[in-house]
Amino acid sequence: MPTNVRNSIEKINLDYLLIQNLELGSHSSIQCGGNAQWAAYPTNFEELRILITYAKNNDLPLSILGGATNTLISDKGVEGLVVLTNHLARRHVQGEMFCVRSGCPLDKAISQAIEDGLEGLEMLGGIPGTIGGAIYGNSGANGVQIGDLLYYVDYMTLDGKLHRLQAHPDEFSYRHSPFTDRDDLIIYEAGFRLKPTTQTSEVRKRKDTVKKHRKQKGLYDYPSLGSIFKNPEGKKAAALIEACSLKGHTIGGASISPRHANIIINKDGKATSEEVRALIEYSKTTVQNEMHITLQEEIHYLGSW
Ligand SMILES: Cc1cc2nc3c(=O)[nH]c(=O)nc-3n(C[C@H](O)[C@H](O)[C@H](O)COP(=O)(O)OP(=O)(O)OC[C@H]3O[C@@H](n4cnc5c(N)ncnc54)[C@H](O)[C@@H]3O)c2cc1C
Incomplete structure (x- = not known):
């Protein structure tokens, strides 16, 4: 359990800073994913330092999230402490x-x-x-x-x-x-x-x-993470996926955008991260089999899968 920590400037109350079981799906731009075991929004350098020390002293894995616009968060959630940087904005x-x-x-x-x-x-x-x-x-x-x-x-x-x-x-x-x-x-x-x-x-x-x-270009039409894959040298990931006729392909609530084949959308807000990941894997395998090109994710994964 968190306790108060004395530092050189003031007493920072960890009970006040730490949030247990914070739901992260609504924080993510694709609107899916589970909870953070612990989360915190530090507002300054000292709070950040105290949080890092707390995680280290308590063997809590530490993860960082900004806008979560390029990160797929596991439905199973994230163990340890997730530091959300949104209040460090001066x-x-x-x-x-x-x-x-x-x-x-x-x-x-x-x-x-x-x-x-x-x-x-x-x-x-x-x-x-x-x-x-x-x-x-x-x-x-x-x-x-x-x-x-x-x-x-x-x-x-x-x-x-x-x-x-x-x-x-x-x-x-x-x-x-x-x-x-x-x-x-x-x-x-x-x-x-x-x-x-x-x-x-x-x-x-x-x-x-x-x-x-x-x-x-329709980039903001539906919840997404922007481009899923990096463009391979001299090629466009979107063109490769489109050439495999994957535009509009759907797994559960996750679909490959009909407007941009390198974007996966959560059109009705009902997709799970598992479904998004399954669609990523499916696109990768299809492009590998049909084009003999290995696509590499631009997005990051967070949590246990
Ligand atoms: C509709 C849409 C359009 C997009 N268009 C573009 C585009 O044109 N070009 C482009 O490059 N990207 C684009 N993106 C992807 C995304 O917006 C960018 O990659 C963005 O910069 C990610 O910022 P974030 O704060 O959301 O990062 P997050 O998703 O929160 O984090 C991404 C990674 O950075 C790490 N991280 C975040 N903050 C910190 C920190 N303070 N210290 C250490 N590590 C940190 C996280 O741990 C994670 O591994 C788009 C996304 C969407 C949804």
Whole structure:
């Protein structure tokens, strides 16, 4: 059972921070998945540090979720402590540097940077999820990847210490960052080196235009996780799946989007994660058998399967 913990600044009440059995399905953009054994929404550095220490001292596996827009959560739930970063969302500007905490929604951060007279991030407008999730998977769109614009990333390791990575674009590649597949750290804050501008209404218009295009493509029509698979070298995953006549294919409540074959939708909100995963496996096997190409997931799995 959680107890109060004394730290240098104040007494942080873990009983107040920890939530038992938090339902995660409604948190996820595909609207399915089970509960977190324990969950917490830290609001600052100290709370995050105390939570990590608590998990470590009590042998609780630690998982991190931002917007859960790229993560399929098991119906069986997630053992241990799930830290949800959504309340770590502050930002500040230092000259041309836009600094923002990891739980801030990416789209909101882009709007704030424009308000602050800084351009550079706007082509990523409309990508759901948080700054932390976008850095973890080097999210991108319209020829821009988040790693192209990063100056630094502050992250906390499981001993509660904060570190700074001076980001270099060479360390980021297609849907891959120095943080991908690492479960021993939490991205806390990022600094973006952007360009000062006085043309804020033009920049805002560019952002609105890319968002409108995304909407017209039907990306937000139904609950989904966006693209399920990475594009194999020189190929499009959607085209491969479509060539196997899988558009519209359904398992239980999960269907391959009739508009975009690399997206699985939970059209009526009744799909289970098990069904979504079964459809992922089915698509993979079919493309492997018919095209002799191995598709690799872009999405992440969380919990026990
Ligand atoms: C409709 C739709 C459209 C999309 N379009 C695009 C697109 O155009 N381009 C694109 O790249 N993606 C796209 N995505 C996928 C998704 O939006 C991005 O990958 C997004 O950046 C994920 O952020 P998140 O906060 O939701 O991450 P989550 O799903 O919460 O987490 C993803 C991974 O990052 C880890 N993580 C999250 N935050 C942290 C942190 N602070 N510290 C350490 N690890 C962390 C998690 O543990 C998990 O492994 C789309 C998704 C949807 C639903």
